[in-house]
Amino acid sequence: MSAIDTVHIRNVGFIGHGSCGKTTVTSALLYTGGAVKRLGHVDDGSAVTDSDPEEIERKMSIAVALAHFPWDGRKINILDLPGAAGFVHEAKAALKVVDTAISVICGVAGVEVQTEKTWRFATDHGLAQAVVINKLDRERSDFDRVLANLQDKFGRKVVAFHLPVGAEDEFSGVIDLVTMKAYTYSDDSGKGEEGDIPPALNEKAQSARETLMEAIAEVDDHLMECFFENGELTPDEMTEGLRRGIRERKIVPVLAASALKSIGSDRLAGFVASLLPDPAGLGEARGTVPGGQEESTRPVDSQEPLSLFVFKTLADPFSGRISLMRVMSGTARLDGPVHNFSRDSNEKLSNMSLMQGKDLSKVQELRAGDLGCLTKLKDTITGNTLGDAAAPIIYAPVEPPEAAISFAIEPRSRGDEDKLSNAMARIIEEDPALCHSRDPRTHEILLSGTGITHVEVALAKMKKKFGVDCLLRPPKVPYLETIKKRAEATARHKKQTGGHGQFAECRIAVEPLESGAGYEFVDKIFGGSISQGYRPAVNKGVQEASARGVIAGYPLSDFRVTLLDGKEHPVDSSEMAFKIAASMAFRECMKTAQPILMEPIMEVEVAISEEFMGDIMGDMNSRRGRVQGMDNSGENQVIKAQVPMAEMLTYSQTLKSITGGRGSFHMTLNHYEQVPAHIQKKLLAELAKEKEGAS
Numbered sequence: 001m002s003a004i005d006t007v008h009i010r011n012v013g014f015i016g017h018g019s020c021g022k023t024t025v026t027s028a029l030l031y032t033g034g035a036v037k038r039l040g041h042v043d044d045g046s047a048v049t050d051s052d053p054e055e056i057e058r059k060m061s062i063a064v065a066l067a068h069f070p071w072d073g074r075k076i077n078i079l080d081l082p083g084a085a086g087f088v089h090e091a092k093a094a095l096k097v098v099d100t101a102i103s104v105i106c107g108v109a110g111v112e113v114q115t116e117k118t119w120r121f122a123t124d125h126g127l128a129q130a131v132v133i134n135k136l137d138r139e140r141s142d143f144d145r146v147l148a149n150l151q152d153k154f155g156r157k158v159v160a161f162h163l164p165v166g167a168e169d170e171f172s173g174v175i176d177l178v179t180m181k182a183y184t185y186s187d188d189s190g191k192g193e194e195g196d197i198p199p200a201l202n203e204k205a206q207s208a209r210e211t212l213m214e215a216i217a218e219v220d221d222h223l224m225e226c227f228f229e230n231g232e233l234t235p236d237e238m239t240e241g242l243r244r245g246i247r248e249r250k251i252v253p254v255l256a257a258s259a260l261k262s263i264g265s266d267r268l269a270g271f272v273a274s275l276l277p278d279p280a281g282l283g284e285a286r287g288t289v290p291g292g293q294e295e296s297t298r299p300v301d302s303q304e305p306l307s308l309f310v311f312k313t314l315a316d317p318f319s320g321r322i323s324l325m326r327v328m329s330g331t332a333r334l335d336g337p338v339h340n341f342s343r344d345s346n347e348k349l350s351n352m353s354l355m356q357g358k359d360l361s362k363v364q365e366l367r368a369g370d371l372g373c374l375t376k377l378k379d380t381i382t383g384n385t386l387g388d389a390a391a392p393i394i395y396a397p398v399e400p401p402e403a404a405i406s407f408a409i410e411p412r413s414r415g416d417e418d419k420l421s422n423a424m425a426r427i428i429e430e431d432p433a434l435c436h437s438r439d440p441r442t443h444e445i446l447l448s449g450t451g452i453t454h455v456e457v458a459l460a461k462m463k464k465k466f467g468v469d470c471l472l473r474p475p476k477v478p479y480l481e482t483i484k485k486r487a488e489a490t491a492r493h494k495k496q497t498g499g500h501g502q503f504a505e506c507r508i509a510v511e512p513l514e515s516g517a518g519y520e521f522v523d524k525i526f527g528g529s530i531s532q533g534y535r536p537a538v539n540k541g542v543q544e545a546s547a548r549g550v551i552a553g554y555p556l557s558d559f560r561v562t563l564l565d566g567k568e569h570p571v572d573s574s575e576m577a578f579k580i581a582a583s584m585a586f587r588e589c590m591k592t593a594q595p596i597l598m599e600p601i602m603e604v605e606v607a608i609s610e611e612f613m614g615d616i617m618g619d620m621n622s623r624r625g626r627v628q629g630m631d632n633s634g635e636n637q638v639i640k641a642q643v644p645m646a647e648m649l650t651y652s653q654t655l656k657s658i659t660g661g662r663g664s665f666h667m668t669l670n671h672y673e674q675v676p677a678h679i680q681k682k683l684l685a686e687l688a689k690e691k692e693g694a695s
Contacts, residue, residue: 017112018084032190033069048357107141161253190265216241279369305391306330403448441478489588504577541582623647
């Protein structure tokens with residue numbers, strides 16, 4: 001395909017709740033537009049934009065997918081974006097590179113949780129918007145009810161552009177309220193036959209057209225004058241008013257469709273090609289000067305200096321790193337040199353392609369506003385800006401959401417241990433909402449994400465792409481032990497086995513410190529009862545003994561050890577002997593220092609709609625939580641609470657269940673507190689049972 005001029009490009013992102021039909025709408029458009037020879041379906045795994053094995057198996061989109069098709073002299077780029085709760089962050093990041101967000105709504109369910117969330121994403125990005133009410137062939141589907149639902153949620157700027165012909169299993173076409181023609185469909189080609197509006201729908205169509213004209217007339221004063229003077233707008237005036245109203249976000253047109261039967265596909269394609277803004281339509285690309293906060297702008301024009309923004313990275317075991325990008329300005333040419341302004345490194349555009357799902361087709365150049373991909377870049381990752389070294393600019397990446405849940409992972413075979421780190425790094429490159437770490441207390445490898453499905457999919461990808469198979473389990477709670485009282489003890493280590501023996505004696509005191517103070521060692525020996533060279537061994541011996549705890553094997557913390565006195569032998573003393581003596585003295589101190597078990601207390605913030613406040617507060621109380629306060633955050637209420645970590649390991653599932661996926665939370669470690677006696681008793685019993693099972 002030859003390079004397409006900016007004015008002939010349309011970039012749209014399909015957003016909405018999971019299973020509303022975004023992928024099926026995309027498949028229907030690609031087929032109707034002649035980009036593919038077969039109409040793909042989600043159910044049989046043939047959909048172009050659901051090509052990942054996990055997507056095919058789960059029958060849901062889990063990552064951004066890019067496709068394109070020609071229509072009426074335009075190149076229409078489509079981003080098919082995930083709508084499932086655990087993956088909707090992908091949509092937020094990818095919307096940065098489209099110009100219009102089209103919300104796909106199920107004609108039965110109407111506005112759902114992720115519909116609202118992704119609508120806010122589009123609003124935050126300042127995008128033009130439109131709506132497709134899909135699945136109108138389904139039983140209990142209702143265009144009018146869903147339209148009213150949309151207007152109730154998002155305002156009167158949401159207005160019908162289509163009306164359906166027929167309902168449920170008799171849905172057979174759409175009425176265009178600008179041309180006032182009906183388009184009916186007899187096969188799955190997606191190309192309707194133009195005809196007159198059925199007489200039974202004439203009055204309804206005329207009323208809906210009046211409403212649409214009123215919305216268009218409000219776009220500017222000239223259109224309002226025309227409307228009042230003539231009592232109506234001409235089709236040309238309506239078309240121009242729609243273009244401007246959509247571009248200026250004053251009108252959100254609503255179309256009708258059944259993507260599964262390709263009903264309305266050609267009308268949707270024509271709507272995108274003729275009425276939606278081109279990449280320059282929403283104004284200049286805004287960024288900053290590298291190394292500072294000074295704003296910099298760039299016209300979306302192929303004659304401007306080159307700048308690219310990488311919005312998604314795919315980890316391919318054969319092709320390596322595939323970087324999905326938008327040409328923000330200028331013209332990208334094959335083999336052209338570019339500078340990565342985000343990482344201050346040089347790259348070369350040695351492999352540039354268009355994407356049709358998983359299939360790549362190489363191109364020589366891409367012009368401003370177009371979408372494509374690059375392979376074999378050395379340093380570039382998601383969120384990076386590349387371009388002409390002489391015209392620096394950085395486009396801000398969309399920050400990934402904070403991880404809501406963590407799981408411990410462990411390779412099933414020892415042979416995979418060395419490969420695990422690299423596999424995780426590659427998967428996190430693909431999805432920055434994932435992160436991994438090693439817990440310094442439990443020594444577990446933790447993989448964190450937005451929810452359990454998110455983490456499970458990441459593990460499945462690691463196995464299929466990189467051959468690393470891991471077990472998944474909830475993380476261990478990093479309990480600590482500490483003491484409540486001061487105690488002193490003397491211990492002597494003496495052993496004679498022929499030749500040099502072993503001798504060391506030390507007297508130490510232990511005392512509690514405030515929470516979070518950690519460990520302190522104080523040397524208070526005066527004189528030379530223990531040589532200076534042996535005293536660090538006392539410190540080391542205590543630390544090694546305290547690392548194993550005394551109640552349940554958890555590390556002891558928040559205490560001070562003071563070395564008071566001791567004895568040594570000129571021949572038999574050694575560092576090892578003093579380490580042993582110190583550990584003996586430490587264990588003796590623990591008999592009277594009243595050791596206790598401590599648990600991590602998390603600072604938790606839960607953002608929810610007001611309607612869920614009661615249920616969430618009650619659930620927090622059941623988790624031994626203490627509510628610290630409440631704040632407003634936009635349309636949400638934010639509950640702040642302190643909750644034991646042990647009670648929060650599966651909270652993401654509970655929150656999703658209570659709110660239907662409308663809530664979010666994050667938590668950070670605040671402090672440690674003593675475990676209540678009844679909880680400690682239960683915990684120790686569980687640990688004892690684990691040890692029995694292991695022995």
